[in-house]
Amino acid sequence: MTEPPGLIAFNALSDARAVDLLVQCCSSTAWARRVAAARPFPSADALHTAAENALADLTEPEVDAALAGHPRIGDRADNPSSAREQSAVASADDEIRARLRAGNEEYEQKFGHVYLVCASGRSAQELLDVLHARLGNDAATERRILRTELAAINRLRLDRLLGENGD
Structure with missing residues (x-):
């Protein structure tokens, strides 16, 4: 299986440019740096897994930074x-x-x-x-749910990013 063109382009970006694009998907710079550092990705699924793992590793203040990017x-x-x-x-x-x-x-x-x-x-x-x-919900339940919702949003945005890089 070959990589989609957008993924090939994303893997080839400089670290700084990859982080810049990832911050447009999720405004947590800690998340963006972790995802960028995990490149190259062999597939979009691998990118999604890395993004979900990076999100799971975020501290609560880093999650708050991600929330700040959402109206x-x-x-x-x-x-x-x-x-x-x-x-x-x-x-x-x-x-x-x-x-x-x-x-x-x-x-x-x-x-x-x-x-x-x-x-x-x-x-x-x-x-x-x-x-x-x-x-x-109680606060702890709601924090778990918002991480799940953030992961879903990030996934959609990453898919769009790969499509845009493939144009």
């Missing part, structure tokens, strides 16, 4: 990846958007960080339902 669900996205992933929320009606804003505030007051969910392919109502369900 609230329903807020104006400050980067193209978040805008693409939250596109269903942009077209939601005013009532759902208002309920998402209120839910985000409640979540942040309870947990001390942004509500993180892999929004890609999900409706605004589904994201609101997930938010309300997660408000019932």
Whole structure:
């Protein structure tokens, strides 16, 4: 099996350029450095595994740095990846958007960080339902869930990165 062209290009990047691109996938520089240092990858699956392992090794402050790169669900996205992933929320009606804003505030007051969910392919109502369900979690459970959600977001963004490098 041969490497996809985007992976070949990614493996050939300088460490600094690889880290720069990875930080666009996940704003934790510690994560980006760990993933870049694990190159070359023989497959996209190997890249995904390295990314998941790097995420699992992050300290809580490093996870907080990763969260800082994600806007609230329903807020104006400050980067193209978040805008693409939250596109269903942009077209939601005013009532759902208002309920998402209120839910985000409640979540942040309870947990001390942004509500993180892999929004890609999900409706605004589904994201609101997930938010309300997660408000019932304790802090430790919620930290585990947000790492799972962050891993899913990172995976989508890494796949897009490989596709962009292959163009």
